[in-house]
Amino acid sequence: MNSATKVESKVEIVSENELVIRISNKLCEFGIPRNLKGYRYLRKAILITYHNFEMVNSVTKTIYPSIANTYQDTPSRVERAMRHAIECGYYKNVNQEFPKPKNSEFIAMVADSMRVENGIY
Numbered sequence: 001m002n003s004a005t006k007v008e009s010k011v012e013i014v015s016e017n018e019l020v021i022r023i024s025n026k027l028c029e030f031g032i033p034r035n036l037k038g039y040r041y042l043r044k045a046i047l048i049t050y051h052n053f054e055m056v057n058s059v060t061k062t063i064y065p066s067i068a069n070t071y072q073d074t075p076s077r078v079e080r081a082m083r084h085a086i087e088c089g090y091y092k093n094v095n096q097e098f099p100k101p102k103n104s105e106f107i108a109m110v111a112d113s114m115r116v117e118n119g120i121y
Contacts, residue, residue, distance in 0.1 A: 014118055022117075023047060026110050031092035038085025041067050041078050042107065049111035056111065059104040079103060 014022070023046050024034075032039050045063050049056045055063055064075035071078070082103045090100045101109065115121070 019050065019114070020047065022114060023050075023110065026114070027089075030086075030110075031089035032085045033088055036081065036085045036088065037071075037073075038081035038083070038088075041071070041082050042085055042110075044070065045082065045103075045107045046110045046114070049107050050114050053108075053111060053115065056104055056108045059107065063107070082106075 020043065023043050026046075027039060027042060028034070032042065044067050045059070048063055048066065060075070060079070064078045067073075068075045068078045073081075086103065086106050087100065
């Protein structure tokens, strides 16, 4: 008998559409209005980070330009729209015990929670 302990992880297979729905629900839980451009940009950034978590380390160099290219916008406008969406959700919530997160912190937090929920570490 092998003394090494096997740890089995349950990786949930989630379709891309289901993943987008789950991300949308998370953003709504944070109080981010769906009508803001930043909402769409955050959803896309979280999706990118979900698939490749290392991307969160280069938000300004990779994620903002990628989203700007997708939506025919500029990286600085993408960054500002995301910040505005996070601020709207943050100030809408009554419980403000924690400081408002930066864009990259928010993206990492949501993407990481989604990965953990789906058994991806």
